Each structure stands twice: as structure tokens, then as C-alpha cells.
Amino acid sequence: MKLVLAAATGATGRLVLDRARSSGHEVTALVRSPGKLPDAVPYARIDFNSPDAGALAGAMGGADAVVSALGATGKADAGVAATGTLALIAAMREAGVRRLVVLSAAPIGTVATAVRPDKPRHDPGDGLVLRLLTPVVKRALAEHYADLAAMEDAVLDSGLEWTVVRPPRLTDGPAKGAWRTAVGANPRNGWTISRADLAAAMLAAAADPASAGKILGVAY
Known part of the structure; x- marks a missing residue:
């Protein structure tokens, strides 16, 4: 696939x-600091706090899918997930790209928003x-989760072929190559997943047409 990857130098x-390139995918990185990229990775310099449309x-030209690992890493980035994702959605519409996979978090299914005020108190x-x-x-993490919840609203209402991936607590452990997935909920008692396996899960979702229009909880 030809992928566009937002936040390609973040922890996830x-x-x-790395996994996309080793799997033979062609990747264009959208990053604020291109100097952190490996050599020979095509990129566009984008500050997602104030993105250049x-x-x-x-x-986006010729892309099969956009994968986003956007999320705030500190107070200076507050709101970046929603702001950046809205800009991604607009750019995708302009370029005619339909497939979008975004990173969220396990608790967001219970974070109410003005658009979706009636979320359950507990995830099933x-x-x-x-x-x-x-x-x-x-x-x-109220501010961070409010940002992710607003981002999810934008994605769900985008009209694109979207997938939202919600992991629990992330670790820096090695990939196990296996994880549990639940549609529209968190995997039962799923406490953690490594970033390495989360990366694999996001790429697997991008390649799977059946995951479009679904919220996927992933965990060990």
C-alpha cells in the first residue's frame, strides 16, 4: 500500500x-521534525497544531490510506489530535483518499462529548x-481524553472509510505478534499492549476493508 503516516516520529x-517499511509499504511521513526520520523517508513538514492545508x-496524492498516531505529548500540544485530524480529513476529501485509521485510547468510549453526550458510564x-x-x-488525563473524544467525533462523522483503534496502557515491550480485538468495546480485562503490537494492529486494520466503519479495542 501507499500510506500517509501522521506523527511518524512519535513513540507509536x-x-x-518501521513496520510499514519493513513490510514493503510505501510511506510518506507527516512530521514537525523531519530530522528525526530515518534516511530516505519521503515527508511533508506539518505542525498539526496549525496545519498547512x-x-x-x-x-495525499496517490495514497491508499492515511494512518494517524496523533496525540498530545504535553500541554503545548493540547488539542492536537482533534485539530490535526480535522485537517487530515479535509485534505483527504480534497485528494479523494477514503481510508483512514486513527489512534485513540481505551477509555474514550466512556468520555461524553457535546456531539455524543450519552456514552455509557462503563465500557462493556x-x-x-x-x-x-x-x-x-x-x-x-481529562484534557488529553477530551481531545481524543473530539477527534473520534470528527472521524465518525467524516463520511470516510474510517477505523478507530483504542488500546489500553501502552508498554515499550517487544512485539508478541498476537493480541485480542473487540469491536465497539475493549477486550475483556485488557490491561496493556506493547506499542510494537499496537503498530501492527493499526497496519492490519489499514489493510483490512472489513475493519472500515468500526471501533476496535486492542489489548493482550
Whole structure:
């Protein structure tokens, strides 16, 4: 596939990039700091806090799919997931690219928004311990999760062939090559997944037409 990868130098994005290239995919990276990319990776310099619409649209030419690992890494990036994803969606429409895979987070299915105010209090895949812990985590990461929830709203209402991937706590462990997937929920008592396997799950979703229009919970 010919992929466009947003946030290709982030903790997860760089693993998506490495796996995509080693699997034979052609990748154009959308990054703020091209100097962090491996040699010979085509790129467009994009600051997703204030994205250049023309540069984004130009990077989309001929792409089969867009994969986004956008997410705030600090207060300076607050809101970047929603802002950047809205810009990606507009660029995709202009370029005629239909397939979009985005990275979210396991608790977002219970984060209400103005667009979707009636989300459940608990995810059906969460056991008792996760039901007790999730509210604590949501309070600590309220701004980050509000950004991801707004991003999901934009994706779900985009009219594109989208897939949202929601992992739980991410680790830097090695790839196991196997994970559980649940549609529209978190895998039962799924506590963690490595970034390496998350990268593989996102690429697998991008290549699978059956995952379009679905929210996929992924975890060990």
C-alpha cells in the first residue's frame, strides 16, 4: 500500500513507520521534525497544531490510506489530535483518499462529548478493577481524553472509510505478534499492549476493508 503516516516520529508512530517499511509499504511521513526520520523517508513538514492545508493535500496524492498516531505529548500540544485530524480529513476529501485509521485510547468510549453526550458510564469489556481505576485515570488525563473524544467525533462523522483503534496502557515491550480485538468495546480485562503490537494492529486494520466503519479495542 501507499500510506500517509501522521506523527511518524512519535513513540507509536515511529514503530508504525518501521513496520510499514519493513513490510514493503510505501510511506510518506507527516512530521514537525523531519530530522528525526530515518534516511530516505519521503515527508511533508506539518505542525498539526496549525496545519498547512496545502502541504497536507499535496502529501495525499496517490495514497491508499492515511494512518494517524496523533496525540498530545504535553500541554503545548493540547488539542492536537482533534485539530490535526480535522485537517487530515479535509485534505483527504480534497485528494479523494477514503481510508483512514486513527489512534485513540481505551477509555474514550466512556468520555461524553457535546456531539455524543450519552456514552455509557462503563465500557462493556472492563472488569471490576478497570471500572474502579478508569475514573481515576480519566480525571488525571481529562484534557488529553477530551481531545481524543473530539477527534473520534470528527472521524465518525467524516463520511470516510474510517477505523478507530483504542488500546489500553501502552508498554515499550517487544512485539508478541498476537493480541485480542473487540469491536465497539475493549477486550475483556485488557490491561496493556506493547506499542510494537499496537503498530501492527493499526497496519492490519489499514489493510483490512472489513475493519472500515468500526471501533476496535486492542489489548493482550
